[in-house]
Amino acid sequence: MNLLSGIPLLLEQFKALFKKNFLLSWRNKTATFLQLFSSFFFILLIFGINEAIKARYSATTAFKSVTDPKPSIASPILPCEEKFYVKLPCFDFVWSGNESSRIQSIANAIMANNPGRPIPSSKVKSFTSRLEVDAWLFSNPMQSPGALHFVERNATVISYGIQTNSTPVSKRGRYEDPTFKFQVPLQIAAEREIARSLIGAPNFSWVVAFKEFAHPANELFSAIGTIGPTFFLATAMFNFVLQIGSLVTEKELNLRQAMNMMGLYESAYWLSWITWEGITTLISSLFLVLFGMLFQFDFFLKNSFAVVFLLFFLFELNMTGFAFMLSAFISKSSSATTAGFFIFIVGFLTQLVTAFGFPYKSSFKKYFQIIWSFFPPNLLAKALDLLSGATSTREDAGVSWSRRKECAPNDNECVITINDIYIWLVATFFLWFVLAIYFDNIIPNAAGVRKPVFYFLNPRYWTGKGGDKVKEGGICSCIGSVPPQEQVTPDDEDVLEEENTVKHQIREGIVDPAVAVQIHGLAKTYPGTRNIGCCKCKKTNPFHAVKGLWVNFAKDQLFCLLGPNGAGKTTAINCLTGITPVTIGDALVYGHSIRSSIGMSNIRKLIGVCPQFDILWEALSGLEHLHLFASIKGLPPTSIQSITQKSLDDVKLTEAAKVRAGSYSGGMKRRLSVAIALIGDPKLVILDEPTTGMDPITRRLVWDIIDQAKKGCAIVLTTHSMEEADILSDRIGIMAKGRLRCIGTAIRLKSRFGSGFVAHVSFSGNNTGQSPPNEDAISRTHSEAVKQFFKDHLNVIPKEENNAFLTFVIPHDRESHMTNFFEELQDREREFGISDIQLGLTTLEEVFLNIAKQAELESAAAEGTLVTLTLTSGESVEIPVGARFVGIPGTESEENPRGIMVEVYWEQDDTGALCISGHSTKIPIPTNVQPIASFASHSGRFRLGQRGPVHGIVLDPSQIDHPNFH
Numbered sequence: 011m012n013l014l015s016g017i018p019l020l021l022e023q024f025k026a027l028f029k030k031n032f033l034l035s036w037r038n039k040t041a042t043f044l045q046l047f048s049s050f051f052f053i054l055l056i057f058g059i060n061e062a063i064k065a066r067y068s069a070t071t072a073f074k075s076v077t078d079p080k081p082s083i084a085s086p087i088l089p090c091e092e093k094f095y096v097k098l099p100c101f102d103f104v105w106s107g108n109e110s111s112r113i114q115s116i117a118n119a120i121m122a123n124n125p126g127r128p129i130p131s132s133k134v135k136s137f138t139s140r141l142e143v144d145a146w147l148f149s150n151p152m153q154s155p156g157a158l159h160f161v162e163r164n165a166t167v168i169s170y171g172i173q174t175n176s177t178p179v180s181k182r183g184r185y186e187d188p189t190f191k192f193q194v195p196l197q198i199a200a201e202r203e204i205a206r207s208l209i210g211a212p213n214f215s216w217v218v219a220f221k222e223f224a225h226p227a228n229e230l231f232s233a234i235g236t237i238g239p240t241f242f243l244a245t246a247m248f249n250f251v252l253q254i255g256s257l258v259t260e261k262e263l264n265l266r267q268a269m270n271m272m273g274l275y276e277s278a279y280w281l282s283w284i285t286w287e288g289i290t291t292l293i294s295s296l297f298l299v300l301f302g303m304l305f306q307f308d309f310f311l312k313n314s315f316a317v318v319f320l321l322f323f324l325f326e327l328n329m330t331g332f333a334f335m336l337s338a339f340i341s342k343s344s345s346a347t348t349a350g351f352f353i354f355i356v357g358f359l360t361q362l363v364t365a366f367g368f369p370y371k372s373s374f375k376k377y378f379q380i381i382w383s384f385f386p387p388n389l390l391a392k393a394l395d396l397l398s399g400a401t402s403t404r405e406d407a408g409v410s411w412s413r414r415k416e417c418a419p420n421d422n423e424c425v426i427t428i429n430d431i432y433i434w435l436v437a438t439f440f441l442w443f444v445l446a447i448y449f450d451n452i453i454p455n456a457a458g459v460r461k462p463v464f465y466f467l468n469p470r471y472w473t474g475k476g477g478d479k480v481k482e483g484g485i486c487s488c489i490g491s492v493p494p495q496e497q498v499t500p501d502d503e504d505v506l507e508e509e510n511t512v513k514h515q516i517r518e519g520i521v522d523p524a525v526a527v528q529i530h531g532l533a534k535t536y537p538g539t540r541n542i543g544c545c546k547c548k549k550t551n552p553f554h555a556v557k558g559l560w561v562n563f564a565k566d567q568l569f570c571l572l573g574p575n576g577a578g579k580t581t582a583i584n585c586l587t588g589i590t591p592v593t594i595g596d597a598l599v600y601g602h603s604i605r606s607s608i609g610m611s612n613i614r615k616l617i618g619v620c621p622q623f624d625i626l627w628e629a630l631s632g633l634e635h636l637h638l639f640a641s642i643k644g645l646p647p648t649s650i651q652s653i654t655q656k657s658l659d660d661v662k663l664t665e666a667a668k669v670r671a672g673s674y675s676g677g678m679k680r681r682l683s684v685a686i687a688l689i690g691d692p693k694l695v696i697l698d699e700p701t702t703g704m705d706p707i708t709r710r711l712v713w714d715i716i717d718q719a720k721k722g723c724a725i726v727l728t729t730h731s732m733e734e735a736d737i738l739s740d741r742i743g744i745m746a747k748g749r750l751r752c753i754g755t756a757i758r759l760k761s762r763f764g765s766g767f768v769a770h771v772s773f774s775g776n777n778t779g780q781s782p783p784n785e786d787a788i789s790r791t792h793s794e795a796v797k798q799f800f801k802d803h804l805n806v807i808p809k810e811e812n813n814a815f816l817t818f819v820i821p822h823d824r825e826s827h828m829t830n831f832f833e834e835l836q837d838r839e840r841e842f843g844i845s846d847i848q849l850g851l852t853t854l855e856e857v858f859l860n861i862a863k864q865a866e867l868e869s870a871a872a873e874g875t876l877v878t879l880t881l882t883s884g885e886s887v888e889i890p891v892g893a894r895f896v897g898i899p900g901t902e903s904e905e906n907p908r909g910i911m912v913e914v915y916w917e918q919d920d921t922g923a924l925c926i927s928g929h930s931t932k933i934p935i936p937t938n939v940q941p942i943a944s945f946a947s948h949s950g951r952f953r954l955g956q957r958g959p960v961h962g963i964v965l966d967p968s969q970i971d972h973p974n975f976h
C-alpha cells in the first residue's frame with residue numbers, strides 16, 4: 011500500500027488531529043460550555059454590580075440628565091431622633107449665651123417659630139459660654155446634631171456661630187448629609203430670629219431655596235473599566251486551564267509519544283492544537299462581545315465592535331500561547347488548575363497596579379512599560395481602561411476602528427494606544443508559541459529524553475539532515491560520565507553463533523534479504539544524574555539496562571523476547587522505536603539506522619507498536635482511534651474506512667466500534683492496541699506484552715491475529731506467558747540482566763536448557779486413597795514396581811508421586827534408552843496397573859526459570875547477594891541467590907568425607923524475584939564435584955560455635971549427575 015508522505019501526509023495528520031481535538035471537546039461538554047460561555051456569567055455579574063451601584067446612587071441625580079433643576083426649600087429644624095445615629099435622650103440643638111436676655115429671647119423665638127413644629131424647651135439645652143457647650147458635647151457625644159453660639163456685641167450687632175457633627179453616616183445604603191439636614195435649617199432659623207430681633211419686626215421673613223446645576227447625566231462609575239480586567243481575566247482562565255490540561259494529558263498518558271512512534275509530524279501536532287484553540291478563542295471572544303452588547307454596556311455599544319472584539323480575541327489568543335508555553339514545564343495534568351490559579355492571582359495583582367497608573371504614564375521609564383507589557387493581563391487592564399475611559403460620559407463616542415491608532419479621547423498621557431496593545435498582543439503571542447515549541451524540545455519528555463539547549467543553532471536540524479541528537483536528563487541535572495560496559499563473550503553457543511553471524515554480515519557487508527532487523531551491539535546505559543532541586547540534591551547511579559545485543563529478526567517470523575522483570579526487554583524495544591537513545595551499537599530496521607534521524611523517520615513509517623500499557627484516549631471510540639492512527643501513518647484517505655472496519659472485525663471489536671475506549675474492558679483495550687499496531691500493514695510490528703489481562707478465549711483470538719500478521723512482516727513480541735511464546739514464536743531469545751542468554755526455537759531451548767523429558771504415569775483403579783486396604787496395597791505394589799522399573803532402566807526416581815500417578819524427569823543423556831524402555835513399559839501396562847503414560851519435553855517455563863536462576867546466580871556472584879536456606883533438619887546456611895547445589899559446611903564425616911549436599915528448589919515470587927521453595931533430601935557430595943570458583947571466597951566457612959552466618963558451599967551443577975537430582 012502506498013502511504014502518503016510530505017505535505018499531503020502533514021495535511022492528513024493535521025485533519026485527523028483537528029478532528030480528534032474537536033471530538034475531545036465535544037465529548038467533554040461541560041468544559042467546552044464553560045470555555046465558550048463563561049463570559050456570559052461574568053458579564054451578568056458585572057451588569058449586576060453596575061445596577062447595584064446605580065441603585066445605590068439612585069437618590070442623587072448624578073446618573074440623570076438635569077436640564078431644569080427644581081429648587082428645594084430648606085427644611086425646618088428636625089427632631090434630633092431623625093439623626094441616623096443618636097443617643098437618647100437627645101436635644102434638637104444646644105446653644106450658648108444664655109446670660110443675655112436678648113439672646114434668650116432669640117433662642118425662644120427659634121424654638122417657637124420652627125415651621126410646622128414648635129420645639130419644646132425639654133429638647134433644647136442652653137449654656138453660658140461656648141466652652142461649656144464644648145465640654146458638654148465632649149462628655150455627651152451623639153446627643154445633639156448641632157449647636158448655636160450667640161454673642162451680643164452691641165445694640166445693633168449680634169454674631170453667631172454653628173457647630174454640627176459633620177461625620178457622614180449611612181443607614182441601609184443611604185447616606186446622611188449633616189450640612190443640609192441639620193446645619194442649614196439651624197443657620198436659617200438663627201439668622202431669621204437675629205434679623206427680627208435687630209430690626210424689631212417679629213414677622214420679618216424670607217425663603218431660602220437650593221438648586222443643583224443643570225448637568226448632563228454622568229457615568230460616574232465604569233464597572234467594565236474597574237472590575238472588568240479581573241472578570242475578563244477569569245473568563246480567559248477557563249480556556250487557559252483547559253488548554254494546559256489537554257496538552258499535559260497527552261504528554262502524561264504517553265499519547266503524544268505513541269503518535270510520534272507512528273510517525274506524527276511535530277508541525278502537524280502544533281498546527282492542529284493552535285488552530286483548534288484559535289477557533290475556540292475566536293468563538294468565546296465573539297460571545298463575550300455579544301453578551302456585552304446584549305447587556306447594553308456603553309463600553310460594548312459605543313466602542314467599535316471590531317476594536318472590542320479584536321482586543322478580546324487577541325488577549326485570549328495570547329493567553330493560549332502563554333498556556334502552551336507553560337505546559338512544557340508541567341508534567342501532571344492535575345497541576346493545570348494550580349498553574350491557572352497562580353497566573354490568575356498574579357494577573358489580578360498586576361492589573362490592580364496597572365489600574366493605579368503604573369507604568370503607562372510618561373513619568374515612568376520606558377523599560378518598565380516594556381517589561382510590564384510582556385504579561386498579557388496587564389495589557390488587557392490598560393486596554394479596558396482606555397476603552398472605558400472613551401465611553402465614560404454619555405457624550406463620549408468611544409473608539410472607532412479608524413481611531414484605534416490615536417490617543418483615546420480621555421487619555422491625557424497617551425503613552426500607549428489601542429493599536430499598540432494589539433501589536434504587543436500579537437508579537438508576544440508568537441513569542442510564547444515559539445518558546446512553547448522550544449521548551450517542549452529541551453525539557454525531558456516522558457522517556458526522560460530532550461534536545462540540547464542550543465539545538466536550533468545546528469544547521470542540520472533545519473535542513474532535516476540530522477541534528478536531531480537527543481540528550482538524557484533535565485537541563486538542571488548533571489549527567490555523570492557513562493561507565494563503559496565490559497565486553498562479555500556469551501557463554502551460550504547459540505547466542506555466540508548469532509553474534510558471530512551478525513558480526514560477519516556487517517564485516518562483509520552482506521545484506522541478507524530475509525533479515526528485517528539487524529541489531530548490532532546494542533547497549534543502553536541509563537546515565538546517573540545529579541538533579542539540583544529546590545532544597546535537595548537527587549543522585550542516581552548509571553544503570554546498564556541492555557548490555558550488547560547482537561541478533562537478527564527475520565522477515566515473516568515472530569521473534570519472542572522473554573525475560574524476567576527488569577531484564578531489559580522494554581528498553582531494547584524503546585531503542586528500536588526511537589523512544590530511548592542507544593548508548594552504544596546500532597540497529598538497522600530494513601536497512602535504516604535507528605541512530606540517524608532520517609533513518610528513524612523512515613523506520614516510523616515501517617513500524618507498528620503495541621506498547622506495554624494501553625495508550626488510548628478515554629473519550630474516543632475504537633473506530634476513532636483507528637481512524638486517527640491510520641491517518642497518522644499516512645494511509646490513503648479513501649482506504650481508511652474499509653481498513654479500519656477490517657481491523658475492528660479482526661479484533662472482534664465491531665460491535666464496540668463506536669463505544670468510548672474509557673468504557674472498554676482491559677482485554678478490549680489491549681485488542682484495540684494490537685489493532686492500532688497492525689494498522690497499515692507495518693513491516694515491523696512490536697508487541698510489548700499484548701495479551702496481558704485477556705481471558706483465554708480472547709487471547710487465542712489475538713494469537714490467531716498475530717499469527718496471520720506474520721506474513722510479510724517481522725514481529726517482535728515480549729510476553730510473560732510461556733504458552734504464548736511456545737505457540738507463536740518462530741524463534742525465542744531469553745534476556746536476563748540486560749544480556750541475551752539463549753536463542754533458538756522453542757524445541758531447541760527446551761532440549762538444551764530443560765532438564766530433559768517428563769514422563770507422567772497414571773494408574774488404573776481407585777487410587778484416591780479412599781479404597782479398601784487390599785486395593786490400596788495393590789496400587790502401592792504397582793507404584794513401587796514402576797519406580798523400580800524406571801530406576802533399573804533409566805536410573806531416575808520420581809520427581810512427584812502419589813497413589814494416582816508418578817512423574818519422572820528423564821535427563822537428555824538417557825534419551826538413547828528411552829525408545830526401548832517405553833515400548834517395554836507399554837507392553838507391561840496391564841502388569842503394572844498403568845492406565846496412561848504421557849511423555850513430553852520439559853516446559854518453556856522451566857527453561858525460563860533455569861535461565862533466570864542462572865542470571866540471578868551470576869549477578870549474586872558479582873554483587874554477593876545472599877539468602878538464608880533453612881534446612882528441614884533445622885540448620886541454616888547463607889547461599890547466593892539462584893545457587894542450585896549447596897554443600898553444608900561442617901557435615902564432613904568418615905562415612906562422607908566431602909560432607910553432605912542438597913539441591914535447592916527455586917521459584918519466582920509475584921515480582922519475578924527468585925525465592926527458595928524447598929530443597930531435596932541430603933546426599934553425600936560426590937568426590938568429583940568442586941565448588942564454583944566465583945563463590946569460593948565466601949563458601950564453606952564453617953562457623954560452628956562461632957558468631958555470624960554459615961555460608962553454604964556452592965557446587966558446580968555441571969559436575970553433578972545423581973539420580974536424586976533429576
Ligand SMILES: Nc1ncnc2c1ncn2[C@@H]1O[C@H](COP(=O)(O)OP(=O)(O)OP(=O)(O)O)[C@@H](O)[C@H]1O
Nearest residue numbers: 458536553555573574575576577578579580581582
Ligand atoms: N529511565 C530509566 N532510568 C533508569 N533505569 C531505568 C529506566 N528505565 C528502565 N530502567 C531500568 O532498566 C531495567 C530494564 O528495564 P525494562 O523496562 O527494559 O525491563 P523489562 O525487561 O521490560 O521488564 P518488564 O518485564 O517488567 O517490563 C530495569 O532495571 C529498570 O529499572
